[in-house]
Amino acid sequence: xxxxxxxxxxxxxxxxxxxxxxxxxxxxxxxxxxxxxxxxxxxxxxxxxxxxxxxxxxxxxxxxxxxxxxxxxxxxxxxxxxxxxxxxxxxxxxxxxxxxxxxxxxxxxxxxxxxxxxxxxxxxxxxxxxxxxxxxxxxxxxxxxxxxxxxxxxxxxxxxxxxxxxxxxxxxxxxxxxxxxxxxxxxxxxxxxxxxxxxxxxxxxxxxxxxxxxxxxxxxxxxxxxxxxxxxxxxxxxxxxxxxxxxxxxxxxxxxxxxxxxxxxxxxxxxxxxxxxxxxxxxxxxxxxxxxxxxxxxxxxxxxxxxxxxxxxxxxxxxxxxxxxxxxxxxxxxxxxxxxxxxxxxxxxxxxxxxxxxxxxxxxxxxxxxxxxxx
Amino acid sequence: xxxxxxxxxxxxxxxxxxxxxxxxxxxxxxxxxxxxxxxxxxxxxxxxxxxxxxxxxxxxxxxxxxxxxxxxxxxxxxxxxxxxxxxxxxxxxxxxxxxxxxxxxxxxxxxxxxxxxxxxxxxxxxxxxxxxxxxxxxxxxxxxxxxxxxxxxxxxxxxxxxxxxxxxxxxxxxxxxxxxxxxxxxxxxxxxxxxxxxxxxxxxxxxxxxxxxxxxxxxxxxxxxxxxxxxxxxxxxxxxxxxxxxxxxxxxxxxxxxxxxxxxxxxxxxxxxxxxxxxxxxxxxxxxxxxxxxxxxxxxxxxxxxxxxxxxxxxxxxxxxxxxxxxxxxxxxxxxxxxxxxxxxxxxxxxxxxxxxxxxxxxxxxxxxxxxxxxxxxxxxxxxxxxxxxxxxxxxxxxxxxxxxxxxx
Numbered sequence: 001x002x003x004x005x006x007x008x009x010x011x012x013x014x015x016x017x018x019x020x021x022x023x024x025x026x027x028x029x030x031x032x033x034x035x036x037x038x039x040x041x042x043x044x045x046x047x048x049x050x051x052x053x054x055x056x057x058x059x060x061x062x063x064x065x066x067x068x069x070x071x072x073x074x075x076x077x078x079x080x081x082x083x084x085x086x087x088x089x090x091x092x093x094x095x096x097x098x099x100x101x102x103x104x105x106x107x108x109x110x111x112x113x114x115x116x117x118x119x120x121x122x123x124x125x126x127x128x129x130x131x132x133x134x135x136x137x138x139x140x141x142x143x144x145x146x147x148x149x150x151x152x153x154x155x156x157x158x159x160x161x162x163x164x165x166x167x168x169x170x171x172x173x174x175x176x177x178x179x180x181x182x183x184x185x186x187x188x189x190x191x192x193x194x195x196x197x198x199x200x201x202x203x204x205x206x207x208x209x210x211x212x213x214x215x216x217x218x219x220x221x222x223x224x225x226x227x228x229x230x231x232x233x234x235x236x237x238x239x240x241x242x243x244x245x246x247x248x249x250x251x252x253x254x255x256x257x258x259x260x261x262x263x264x265x266x267x268x269x270x271x272x273x274x275x276x277x278x279x280x281x282x283x284x285x286x287x288x289x290x291x292x293x294x295x296x297x298x299x300x301x302x303x304x305x306x307x308x309x310x311x312x313x314x315x316x317x318x319x320x321x322x323x324x325x326x327x328x329x330x331x332x333x334x335x336x337x338x339x340x341x342x343x344x345x346x347x348x349x350x351x352x353x354x355x356x357x358x359x360x361x362x363x364x365x366x367x368x369x370x371x372x373x374x375x
Numbered sequence: 376x377x378x379x380x381x382x383x384x385x386x387x388x389x390x391x392x393x394x395x396x397x398x399x400x401x402x403x404x405x406x407x408x409x410x411x412x413x414x415x416x417x418x419x420x421x422x423x424x425x426x427x428x429x430x431x432x433x434x435x436x437x438x439x440x441x442x443x444x445x446x447x448x449x450x451x452x453x454x455x456x457x458x459x460x461x462x463x464x465x466x467x468x469x470x471x472x473x474x475x476x477x478x479x480x481x482x483x484x485x486x487x488x489x490x491x492x493x494x495x496x497x498x499x500x501x502x503x504x505x506x507x508x509x510x511x512x513x514x515x516x517x518x519x520x521x522x523x524x525x526x527x528x529x530x531x532x533x534x535x536x537x538x539x540x541x542x543x544x545x546x547x548x549x550x551x552x553x554x555x556x557x558x559x560x561x562x563x564x565x566x567x568x569x570x571x572x573x574x575x576x577x578x579x580x581x582x583x584x585x586x587x588x589x590x591x592x593x594x595x596x597x598x599x600x601x602x603x604x605x606x607x608x609x610x611x612x613x614x615x616x617x618x619x620x621x622x623x624x625x626x627x628x629x630x631x632x633x634x635x636x637x638x639x640x641x642x643x644x645x646x647x648x649x650x651x652x653x654x655x656x657x658x659x660x661x662x663x664x665x666x667x668x669x670x671x672x673x674x675x676x677x678x679x680x681x682x683x684x685x686x687x688x689x690x691x692x693x694x695x696x697x698x699x700x701x702x703x704x705x706x707x708x709x710x711x712x713x714x715x716x717x718x719x720x721x722x723x724x725x726x727x728x729x730x731x732x733x734x735x736x737x738x739x740x741x742x743x744x745x746x747x748x749x750x751x752x753x754x755x756x757x758x759x760x761x762x763x764x765x766x767x768x769x770x771x772x773x774x775x776x777x778x779x780x781x782x783x784x
Contacts, residue, residue: 001451002377003690069376259774267774275767282770283704290683297378311679363672371653372662372671 003293008066009073015050016077024081026341032084033344039084040120040162048117053091056238058099062112068234069296072241079245082348085201086120086159092238093356094121094167096231101180101219110165110182122163124154124183124205125228132232132357134178134225139170139207141179147214148172148181150189150207158355160185160192160203168207169224177222181212200351236309236356237299240292240316243352247285247320250327250345254278258330268330277326284319284326291315310366314359320349378686380451380458389452393434393459400428407464409731409740411471411588411595412544419545422470423501430501435468436475438636438693439483440784443491444499450693454686457639467639471543471596474498474505478551478570480636481628483784485568485616494549494570494615505570506542507628508552508602515754516761518553518629519563519622523604525554527618531608532556532569537601539583540755544597546580547573557619566621568628570613577607587747589755595748630781632756633765634709635702637688644741645678648720651737667723674719677712684708698780700769707762710753717749 005013023046032038047053056071057063071092078087095114098107098121113119129136139152150170160166168181183190189210194203219227255278258269268274291312298305324346328335335342353359367373381387405421408414414422429435430444437453439445448456460467468475475498482494497503514520523536534554541550550571557565571578581601588596616624630636652661652671662668684705691698720728720742731740753759771777 001380001382001454001686001690002694003687004696005376255770255772258772269767269772269774272763272767275763275772278770278772279707279763279766282700282766283708286684286687286701286704287680290687291679293376294378294683297376301379308679311676314676315680363669363676366672366675367662367668370649370672370675372649372668 005073009070012070012073013077016074017080019046019050020077020081020083024078024083026344029081029083029344030339030341033338036161043083044117044120044162047087052087053117054115056092056235057095057111057115061099061107062115063095067300068238069293069300072238072292072296075238075242076245076248079242080249082242082246082249082345084348086122086162088235088239088242089123089159090114090119090121090163091117092235093123093231096235097123097167097180097228098218100231100234101224101227103219106182106215106218119164120159120162121165121167122157122159124157124160124166124168126156127152127154130156130354132354132361134169134228137169137171137178139168141170141172141181143172143174144211147212147216150181150183150210150212152207154205154207156195156202156354157192157205158202160205161194161201163192166190166205167218169228172221175222178224178228179221180218180224180227182216182218183207183210183212187212198347198350200347202351232356233306233309234299236313237292237295237305239352239356240288240295240312243316243320243349244285244288244292246345246349247281247288247316247323250323250342251278251281251285253342254281254327254330257334274330277329281323281326284323288312288316288319307366307369310362310369313357313362314366317353317359320345321353324349380454382451386451386455390455390459393456396432396434397459397463400425401463401465410744411597414544414597416545419470422465423504425465426468426470426472426501428501429468430499433499435501436479436499437467439479439495439499443483443495444497445495450690453693454639454689461643464643468501470504472498472504473507473542473596474503474547474549474551477507477628477631478505478549480631480783481551481568481624482570482615484627484782485620485624487615489612490570490615503548504546505549505551506547506573506602507632508538508541508550508571510540511536511538516758518625519566521553521555521566523552523554524558525556525567525569525609525614526558527556527611528608530611532611532614534569534571534577534604534607534609537603539599539601541580541600541602542596543588543599549573550578550602553621553625556614556621560619563622564619566625567618568615568621568624569609570615571604571607571609572613575607575609577605579603579605585751587744587751589748589752626781627783628781629757630698630702630783633702633762634685634688634704634706634756635698635780635783636692637685637690637705638709639685639689642678642681644738644745645674645716647738648724648742649675652723661724670719670723674716677716681705681708681712692783698783699777700766700780702780703757703762703765703769706756707759707766710759710762713745713749713752717746721746 054063055066058065127136141148141150163185166183168183172179187210189208191206192203261268295308295312298308334340433446437446437448441447479498511521525532525534552569555565556567582598688701688705728742730736731743736743768778
């Protein structure tokens with residue numbers, strides 16, 4: 001038993017922390033928020049340079065083959081920014097799906113380009129009947145001589161506006177099951193429309209007679225449902241770690257504020273009702289942290305991690321959102337001024353709440369793991 | 376990170392050794408009382424005998440130094456010991472002994488060599504049982520406001536006063552007691568700790584009638600008592616940690632009591648309850664209902680978080696890592712989640728959770744006991760509000776210097 005980070009992880013943490021403080025400071029992130037194009041121009045090349053785009057990809061395919069906990073340590077720091085996507089979508093989630101599902105030829109074609117940061121992948125799975133499983137997938141792929149024609153609408157697709165390539169989940173007409181397609185985002189008939197409002201980094205993606213080659217069918221047609229499920233289990237704790245970082249950041253922000261802000265002639269942290277908010281936050285932070293890192297340990301040790309992953313995702317999604325709520329209680333007015341930076345987290349905590357399955361979804365899966373329902 | 380406890384052949388062999396030991400050391404006539412109040416004197420003696428056998432191996436207090444009768448075992452082996460005892464429905468120690476659990480680590484930090492040599496080995500070997508005496512009728516959360524006095528008179532302290540919520544059934548050999556040694560002194564600078572032999576004249580023990588005892592599975596505390604001191608003459612060299620230095624000594628005691636070293640006795644009752652909800656009788660199971668399933672999953676998640684906080688604290692303390700708010704955080708979580716779980720069980724399973732009736736009470740009355748105990752457990756080792764105060768001070772929320780965690784060895 002050793003609950004500390006190892007030397008490699010310590011190094012990853014240090015360099016990620018430096019990076020977030022420097023290139024992704026509050027000012028920088030607010031600037032990116034106003035001019036989103038700055039991210040891929042300025043930040044993304046640095047992340048690739050640091051090797052982060054290849055961490056979750058094996059050496060054979062141009063990455064560094066780090067374990068899930070290593071990757072999670074990085075993502076905890078990015079979550080503290082919060083540094084927006086598409087690193088998770090591309091280099092963790094889509095990389096994992098390619099590793100699990102693609103032919104050797106396709107892996108050799110695409111994974112090195114993801115690892116170098118030259119190509120950016122996003123997963124187009126969810127549709128109007130929202131949910132992170134293949135059940136709600138209706139997008140149709142009609143076979144033609146050279147390949148397939150895709151028609152349908154994906155929505156709430158994370159990081160699509162920054163992607164060069166999409167992994168599209170669809171159904172081949174006349175066939176059984178779920179299939180995956182790699183689609184160049186510039187393919188005629190593919191339209192990415194970012195969604196406006198409180199939401200962060202999500203788009204609608206419409207496929208209107210978009211043609212893809214036969215070689216762009218990833219893996220065995222019709223067999224992707226289980227592969228997606230497996231890949232989601234494997235990458236979910238990394239996203240959880242991002243939320244741990246988010247919890248930590250809003251807790252630190254609120255603690256410092258409570259220690260400094262004066263009202264009624266004393267710092268507000270002297271008031272026990274304010275203290276209660278901070279106590280809720282540190283409880284959320286630590287609940288998210290330890291459930292997440294235990295799930296990562298199980299994954300890295302090759303153990304059955306399903307129950308821990310479901311617990312971690314439920315806890316971290318709720319923790320991040322509620323930690324932000326309490327942060328707003330502590331900060332009151334200043335907390336909603338965009339320039340203060342808290343709202344970057346507030347928005348992210350909501351936008352990632354459902355990503356990879358909402359707490360409710362993971363709780364329902366836990367019901368199965370605990371033997372409360374059959375199947 | 377590594378959450379595993381069985382990574383080496385040595386640890387696996389240790390588990391085998393413990394299991395084999397328990398197979399012969401735990402007698403067939405040991406019975407498990409769901410409510411510790413129901414434990415007979417004979418059964419208590421059986422547990423004491425088992426405690427001495429564990430003590431002889433250094434396993435009764437496995438984190439204490441070998442030179443004082445402990446085991447000085449690694450963090451992993453301590454977890455394995457707790458695991459194996461829990462498997463046979465027991466905890467470490469197998470009977471209530473707050474002196475072993477809280478006084479011993481405190482004496483280790485604050486006692487003189489002479490104190491350590493005299494008081495620790497009998498505790499660690501299971502030869503004596505010690506209660507802790509802190510609360511008084513007018514001093515609960517405000518521990519520093521205790522009024523029991525110990526006035527120096529030659530080579531003794533004369534002790535007068537009353538303590539409540541003390542210990543358990545079937546008596547103790549020592550009482551580890553916080554007293555006022557300077558009645559006119561400044562608050563926090565007037566306290567001391569005495570290790571009082573319970574056979575001295577002038578001590579009266581009177582049972583209290585409580586809803587439950589707020590103890591732990593496997594080593595629940597049984598009947599709580601009021602203890603009266605009527606001019607009890609305690610040898611002066613039984614004062615540990617220095618006269619009027621008692622508040623500092625208390626920081627170590629409270630660090631342990633607040634959960635700073637984690638508690639490894641798991642709440643098997645939660646897992647048994649979940650199992651019960653899966654049971655199908657006459658074609659019906661509690662978990663057939665979607666609302667019940669959702670709450671059962673919440674119970675499970677809560678149990679996981681509490682387990683992980685305890686494991687983290689055990690690791691922090693055992694490996695000498697810096698600690699801050701974690702002890703009180705765990706204690707707060709345990710208390711609040713206990714109450715919440717009890718309420719969920721009531722909602723999920725209905726009024727059967729309130730009875731220990733042989734026909735209608737589930738799990739031989741264990742759930743009924745949990746319902747009472749979860750409420751009672753809100754106060755021992757400080758209320759939830761006090762835990763919040765401790766967390767706040769450790770985090771320095773109020774802008775003051777961050778309070779340090781109590782010293783452990």
